[in-house]
C-alpha cells in the first residue's frame with residue numbers, strides 16, 4: 616500500500632493481532648476502520664471523543680480508494696487526523712498515534728503508548744527529550 620503523505624511503500628507492523636500500515640519514510644501510520652478502537656480500548660467501536668469534528672476536504676488520498684480524505688480533529692484532541700469519507704480508515708502523522716494513546720487514561724494506555732513507540736522506532740526521540 617502506498618503512503619498517502621509521501622507516496623512511499625508502507626510496511627505492515629503487527630501489534631496484538633492488529634495490522635498497522637506504517638510508513639518508514641515519514642513515520643505516519645494508516646489505521647483501517649475499527650483499528651483505532653481495537654488498539655486503544657480493545658473494541659472495534661470508535662472510542663469516546665474520537666469522532667472527527669469540523670472536517671474539511673484535505674489534499675491526501677485514501678490508500679484504500681481513490682477519494683480524497685477529510686481532515687479535522689477529534690473532539691477530545693487537537694491532533695490533525697485525515698479520514699476517508701467512505702470510512703476506510705484514518706491517517707496519522709509521525710508520533711500522533713502514540714500521542715493519542717498517551718492521552719487515554721489509565722495504566723493500559725501507558726503500556727499501549729510505550730509499545731507503539733518501540734514498534735515505530737520513536738523511542739530514541741522520546742529519550743532525548745527527557
Ligand SMILES: [Zn+2]
Nearest residue numbers: 618621638641
Ligand atoms: Zn510516508
Ligand SMILES: [Zn+2]
Nearest residue numbers: 677680699703
Ligand atoms: Zn477510502
